[in-house]
Amino acid sequence: MRRRPLPHVLGGAGPLARARAFARGGKLARGGKPARVRGFARAAGDGAADVLHPLIALCRGLRALAAGGRRRWAQTPKERRGPALFLMATCVLGIALLPYGPTLSAVSLMGAAFWAGRKGPVKDPGPGEAGRERLRILYEALVPYFSAPEDPSPLYAHGGEWSHAFDSFEFDENGRLTRLKLRYPAYFTDGDTESRARVERLLYVKSGRGREYFFAWDEEANHLTLTVLPALSTAIGAQRFVTTPGETVLGFTDASSVQRTLPVTEAADDPAEEARRDAPPVVWRTGPRSTEPHLLALGPPASGTTTLLRSIALQALCHGQVLVVDGSGTGEYAFLGGRTGVLGVEYGLAGTLATLEWAAHETERRLIAANRARQTGHPPPRDILRPLWLVLDRPTVLSQLAAAEGRRDPQELLQVPLRHGRAAQVRVVVADHLDAADALSEVVRSHTRARVVLGPASDEQIRAVLGVPPHTTPTPEVPPGRGYVRLGAGPVHRLQVPATPDPYDEATGEAQRQAVLGLLPEPELPREPAAAPSPAEAAGRVEAAGRVEAAGRVEAAGRVEAAGRVDMVKAGPAGRPADG
Numbered sequence: 001m002r003r004r005p006l007p008h009v010l011g012g013a014g015p016l017a018r019a020r021a022f023a024r025g026g027k028l029a030r031g032g033k034p035a036r037v038r039g040f041a042r043a044a045g046d047g048a049a050d051v052l053h054p055l056i057a058l059c060r061g062l063r064a065l066a067a068g069g070r071r072r073w074a075q076t077p078k079e080r081r082g083p084a085l086f087l088m089a090t091c092v093l094g095i096a097l098l099p100y101g102p103t104l105s106a107v108s109l110m111g112a113a114f115w116a117g118r119k120g121p122v123k124d125p126g127p128g129e130a131g132r133e134r135l136r137i138l139y140e141a142l143v144p145y146f147s148a149p150e151d152p153s154p155l156y157a158h159g160g161e162w163s164h165a166f167d168s169f170e171f172d173e174n175g176r177l178t179r180l181k182l183r184y185p186a187y188f189t190d191g192d193t194e195s196r197a198r199v200e201r202l203l204y205v206k207s208g209r210g211r212e213y214f215f216a217w218d219e220e221a222n223h224l225t226l227t228v229l230p231a232l233s234t235a236i237g238a239q240r241f242v243t244t245p246g247e248t249v250l251g252f253t254d255a256s257s258v259q260r261t262l263p264v265t266e267a268a269d270d271p272a273e274e275a276r277r278d279a280p281p282v283v284w285r286t287g288p289r290s291t292e293p294h295l296l297a298l299g300p301p302a303s304g305t306t307t308l309l310r311s312i313a314l315q316a317l318c319h320g321q322v323l324v325v326d327g328s329g330t331g332e333y334a335f336l337g338g339r340t341g342v343l344g345v346e347y348g349l350a351g352t353l354a355t356l357e358w359a360a361h362e363t364e365r366r367l368i369a370a371n372r373a374r375q376t377g378h379p380p381p382r383d384i385l386r387p388l389w390l391v392l393d394r395p396t397v398l399s400q401l402a403a404a405e406g407r408r409d410p411q412e413l414l415q416v417p418l419r420h421g422r423a424a425q426v427r428v429v430v431a432d433h434l435d436a437a438d439a440l441s442e443v444v445r446s447h448t449r450a451r452v453v454l455g456p457a458s459d460e461q462i463r464a465v466l467g468v469p470p471h472t473t474p475t476p477e478v479p480p481g482r483g484y485v486r487l488g489a490g491p492v493h494r495l496q497v498p499a500t501p502d503p504y505d506e507a508t509g510e511a512q513r514q515a516v517l518g519l520l521p522e523p524e525l526p527r528e529p530a531a532a533p534s535p536a537e538a539a540g541r542v543e544a545a546g547r548v549e550a551a552g553r554v555e556a557a558g559r560v561e562a563a564g565r566v567d568m569v570k571a572g573p574a575g576r577p578a579d580g
Contacts, residue, residue: 061117232496235266296448303455304481305431320387327394356413366424396439411441418447454483
């Protein structure tokens with residue numbers, strides 16, 4: 001008897017039959033089990049999603065409300081967080097005391113959460129065709145900088161995939177990059193300044209000129225983040241800033257650079273549209289414990305250095321005295337003349353030399369008075385506690401005039417105020433053109449640790465003044481008063497100086513003119529001459545003076561006679577020294 005094959009006896013199928021059945025949908029036991037498991041899991045997942053959809057929407061809405069609350073709390077200034085907490089606690093207490101208050105508040109919270117989570121997270125469709133082309137070009141341009149021939153699996157290679165190197169990116173409405181986070185290989189020399197500068201210049205060129213880019217290098221994770229910085233506001237003008245004595249606002253910067261804000265008013269064409277907001281300032285702190293008591297500002301012509309000096313002078317008049325030296329002689333500080341606290345505004349060489357010589361003697365006098373008070377245990381005199389500000393605009397011009405006339409260089413007279421100004425409450429502020437920086441004396445360059453660079457300047461010029469390169473890419477065209485600042489050994493900040501024009505200039509608008517004039521102190525009242533005495537009073541004063549003079553002469557004669565007697569007694573009868 002002929003036996004059947006084993007598969008037919010067992011009711012099975014051959015390998016080819018089982019493969020065909022699995023392709024048709026998995027009707028056989030061994031071939032259809034994975035498909036049935038996947039189908040069952042998909043059906044269970046869909047059913048669970050339908051059942052738990054309200055709970056998912058509620059959780060999504062609560063997460064969105066919590067994120068919004070955290071974001072709003074982070075944006076709240078520190079000085080307003082206390083009143084906000086008190087208001088929230090009052091509301092919670094009021095709701096708890098109301099009938100059905102907690103229940104109604106819970107229902108309202110759930111309703112708000114359902115409304116906020118009714119839509120699922122929107123998936124990013126990714127960049128468009130133009131965006132992908134920009135990223136591909138940028139990736140290909142970075143290949144020579146981030147690749148090495150001996151790398152077996154290079155992250156950057158010609159014809160490679162840019163999605164492996166670029167982690168995240170953002171575009172604006174015009175299709176230009178606004179943010180890019182990329183990875184680079186570990187062998188790239190990110191600690192070398194020149195290597196980093198080459199990559200930054202390439203990204204600046206390929207991402208679009210005319211904008212300021214911030215580059216954040218993460219050496220530990222080998223990440224580079226490029227961010228387009230928004231333009232600083234130029235609508236902040238001269239006004240009274242909320243500061244303490246010893247603090248001077250140089251300008252305003254990015255919110256991510258400093259941890260402090262000041263309430264300011266932004267001007268507008270219509271006075272009714274002026275906005276009040278909090279802006280992050282760059283505060284220059286001076287005083288006996290300051291490490292940078294003096295400041296140097298450089299920039300090309302029409303860059304805003306004179307505007308910066310006017311702003312500093314107006315703030316200094318609130319708590320001190322100001323002495324201005326205008327080397328250019330254009331009269332842009334004439335509005336300060338005759339005001340209370342302004343010791344003088346000098347334009348010529350002779351007046352400048354006399355004024356700076358007096359400032360040197362005044363610095364020495366303050367040092368001596370403070371030392372004497374410290375030795376005797378008494379508080380220092382009040383006149384030396386009031387800061388004295390020496391504001392010099394373009395002193396190199398006066399130095400050239402002094403050299404031509406064979407007179408003393410005015411910058412030499414700044415040696416004492418610069419060396420001992422911190423202890424004597426004397427501040428020195430110098431501003432000059434960028435191309436005249438070599439004409440500044442060594443004393444001025446070495447003792448002005450607070451540095452400001454305004455106007456268009458190259459990376460080399462900024463590095464020569466500040467000591468370190470800027471953290472952003474300078475743009476070729478900037479408004480007046482825009483630049484960089486570095487206080488001592490601190491970081492470099494972007495800076496926008498408050499608009500402080502000359503109020504006597506015809507091109508100054510009426511609103512800005514009134515704003516500057518409103519910050520000036522009252523005019524210094526002239527001293528009244530003493531009234532002429534009557535003839536009787538004059539005769540009485542002469543007679544009293546004569547009596548005093550006669551009494552003095554008699555007293556002096558008595559002293560001389562007594563001294564002679566003492567000498568005679570000591571000498572003895574024969575003119576020899578007496579014994580004993």
